[in-house]
Amino acid sequence: MPDTRESVLRGDCANCFGLCCVALPFARSADFAVDKSSGEPCRNLREDFRCGIHTRLRPSGFQGCTVYDCFGAGQRVSQVTFGGVSWREAPETARQMYEVFPVVRGLHELLRYLTEALALPAARPVHAEVRAALARVEALAAGAPDALERLDVNAVRAEVNPLLLRTSELVRATVGGRPKSRRGADLIGKRLRGAKLRGADLRGALLIAADLTGADLSLADLIGADLRDADLSDADLTGALFLTQPQLNAARGNAATRLPEGFERPAHWAA
Template sequence: MPETRDSALRGDCANCFGLCCVALPFAKSADFAVNKSSGEPCRNLQEDFRCGIHTRLRPSGFQGCTVYDCFGAGQQVSQVTFGGVSWREAPETARQMYEVFPVVRQLHELLRYLTEALALPAARPLHAELRAALARVEELTGGTPDALEKLDVAPVRAEVNPLLLRTSELVRATAGGKPKSRRGADLIGKRLRGAKLRGADLRGALLIAADLTGADLTLTDLIGADLRDADLSGADLTGALFLTQPQLNSARGNAATRLPDGFDRPTHWTP
């Protein structure tokens, strides 16, 4: 698996105490079949912390679960921060564990982006700064439960984001021409079939239910882009920047969709 898809930065449910199934709340909707409060175990969570309907989440009304990835925060909090002792074994730690989990999830997301940036040859002029930022975030991630519970992640993001922006500019400049900027654009439901978006800046763009069939998304910055129900059938995402598995899982696609190395083709996509 390439360095940018480090397995430590992807969820490992076998080494987690089902934290996303307990710590996070969700409301009854198209994504979740029931209401659940923070700190309340999902009704599908088994005693071994496994999901009882993992292979049938979508038909059972839990589509939201299939598009979530903790970026490895679950196993980090379970096995490192709390030393392998679960909230069932030590109920007095439950509240703090649930508070720490989303903090570490945000830190791991930053680690995921920084790790990817360091693997990009075009970003070599920034590698020293990126390595320093990576080390800083790793140090924070390894903090005590008390330190992590009190940590404000916003300033950390503010420190990392300019580096990721500069990385994006360096990489997208290799695409040639004048890359389009649609940062934060409202493209909900837009017909972008066959669009030439090579090297475009689509950071934070709303692409919900957009038709991107056959679109050229090579070297496109997709950090934070909302791809829910976007049709990526036949699209080319080779070299797409800061794309995550949850983004792909929330979209639609097919066997002709070209993905960057290291990504899994979602099982609900069409042949």
């Protein structure tokens, strides 16, 4: 079985060459204080590949950095795919390293979802297929730079998605009744205080700045849901499916927000 432990699928900046700070572009906005093109090192990136303003990103205008996670792709590309030799030490590898990084990030995100699916007892009918998919995606992520650069990660995502959908259906069926479906719905800024969304399908829903105070989101499928600035104060996310730490980091909440096991309460949330 491939090593897909939760700790491996989280960013480890100490073992990365600052790839998200170099490979990815961003534009001056509410999330970033400056413009930066792909391949251009962020002005805050130090010689040791660490962020010079890590402890004050939000007040410095780099909120976008606080809601990003490479799912462990950074350290894998740095230490495994390119053998621990950085783009500074071998500038000729820089272009390919920057191309490979988002591909591996996409594969690691899929590994994160598949690993979660295997831990859900209600999804046991598809566990054999999930294991096979997990092994295949892990093998792809372990590929050589040339193979990764050519890989169509969207095609891999399309192969895996039916399994994740089936997993979601099996788990949400345990709620009973007919769970609500708001898949891909535009719920930007909607007032959803106290909404009964237990077991709801919210895949890809736009919940930007939505008021979800006190909402019941337990066992809801939140894969790809946009929770930027959504208010999750007093909400119940127990057992929420395919939720990620970056989604929580992009939202607002408080000490009474109930989180699934293994998640960290964002530092900027209200007490």
